Amino acid sequence: MGKYPPCQRLPEHKTKGERAEYITKALKLLYPEAPCALEYENDPYRLLVMARLSAQCTDERVNKVSKELFRCYPDCRAMANAPIERLEELVRSCGVYRVKAKNIKDMSAMLLERTGGEVPCDKEFLLSLPGVGPKIANLILGDVFKVPGIVADTHCIRLSNRFSLCDSDDPLKVERALSPVIEPCEQSDFCHRLVMFGREFCRAQGPDCRNCPLAEKGKE
Numbered sequence: 001m002g003k004y005p006p007c008q009r010l011p012e013h014k015t016k017g018e019r020a021e022y023i024t025k026a027l028k029l030l031y032p033e034a035p036c037a038l039e040y041e042n043d044p045y046r047l048l049v050m051a052r053l054s055a056q057c058t059d060e061r062v063n064k065v066s067k068e069l070f071r072c073y074p075d076c077r078a079m080a081n082a083p084i085e086r087l088e089e090l091v092r093s094c095g096v097y098r099v100k101a102k103n104i105k106d107m108s109a110m111l112l113e114r115t116g117g118e119v120p121c122d123k124e125f126l127l128s129l130p131g132v133g134p135k136i137a138n139l140i141l142g143d144v145f146k147v148p149g150i151v152a153d154t155h156c157i158r159l160s161n162r163f164s165l166c167d168s169d170d171p172l173k174v175e176r177a178l179s180p181v182i183e184p185c186e187q188s189d190f191c192h193r194l195v196m197f198g199r200e201f202c203r204a205q206g207p208d209c210r211n212c213p214l215a216e217k218g219k220e
Contacts (some may be wrong), residue, residue: 003169004161009215016165020181023163026214027193034189034196036143039063044119044144045076045111048129049104051136057094059195065094076117080108103131121145135171142188150175150182151191155198162202 013019037059040047046066053062069090073079079087087101094100107129111117119140120126126137138149150156152171156178160166166177182190201208209215 004158006164007162007209007212007215009209009212010163011216017181019163020165020178023165023214024182024186024190027190027197028186030213031193031196034192036139036192037195039066044140045117046070047143048107048119048126048132048136048140049079051139052103052107052131053091053094053100055100055131056096061094065091076108076111079104080112100131106130107132119144121147123147133171134175138175142191146188148184148187150178150187152178153191153195154204155195156191158204159194159198159202 038050040050050062050066073082084105087105088097091097091100123137126132135151139151141147142149152174157169157174160174166174201212
């Protein structure tokens with residue numbers, strides 16, 4: 001049995017595409033709205049910073065820390081010019097705070113120099129920013145610019161394996177496995193719904209399988 005034991009209670013499907021369609025529709029019924037868990041106030045720059053802070057940290061903690069961070073340094077220019085020691089102090093509780101503070105300061109300086117502080121709809125550019133990988137880039141593109149993409153965070157990786165939609169804990173492999181079977185127009189919201197479902201039912205520790213709303217009735 002692997003790191004993520006496959007769920008035995010889902011209905012059987014002939015193909016991975018059929019299973020993906022079933023799960024997509026079921027999650028959509030369960031969570032009609034699919035907001036991002038990061039409270040970024042519709043500000044693309046805030047989402048970029050908060051997404052970097054969220055690595056190995058809970059969204060709840062990032063939301064709390066970000067209120068004070070953006071109160072002190074409300075925009076890209078202010079963040080780029082902020083003393084690194086102060087940034088470290090503000091984001092300390094998010095973990096790996098020295099690396100995160102440096103990434104935030106450096107990415108802000110790069111944005112300021114190259115785009116005047118605007119976050120562009122350009123995946124290649126986003127990936128060139130310090131601390132930004134495919135997960136963050138896809139989150140920005142999906143939530144801000146409505147560009148399809150899979151955000152392979154911890155919930156997405158865990159649940160996709162349990163749903164037998166992939167067989168890897170490598171984010172890039174998970175993204176490649178899901179992209180062909182999740183409709184492009186559903187990909188961003190699908191990932192947000194996985195976060196909600198992972199917190200409410202399919203938790204990493206102690207999943208509530210007995211009450212799983214995705215399970216086939218009578219199937220143990």
